[in-house]
Amino acid sequence: MAFKIVTTSKANRDIINSFEYYKDVAGKRVANSFFRDFKFTVSKLRKVTYYQKIHNDFHRLPLKVFPFIIIYKIEKDKEIIKIFRVFHTSQNPEKYP
Structure with missing residues (x-):
């Protein structure tokens, strides 16, 4: 059974900030x-x-190509996977949720 994926506002911000960073530094194709x-x-x-x-x-689950990990929690009773953060692997692990 497939679980529903939910992202927190912090995870959404992580994704948007990373996308914008890659767009500014390396171009839209890389983003x-x-x-x-x-x-x-x-x-x-x-x-x-x-x-x-x-x-x-x-x-945690690493992305295949980019140096990021997805930090998530499983809410089995609700059949939800909640993504809390999307971290660049060079960030301080103490910032994990």
Whole structure:
């Protein structure tokens, strides 16, 4: 069964900021490629939910191409996967939720 994917406002901000950064620094083609990589990774998450657990009930899943990880939690009773953050891997892990 596929879970519904929900993103928090912080995760949405992470995605938008990363997209804008790539657009400004490397161009729209690279920014679009980042967004496609994010969507591809989320589509994998819909099928297999239990990737690497980091602490408490949080899990992480790396993007395939870009150096980002998706931090998420599974709400099994509601059949929801909630994405809390989308982190560049060079960021301080203490900023994880």
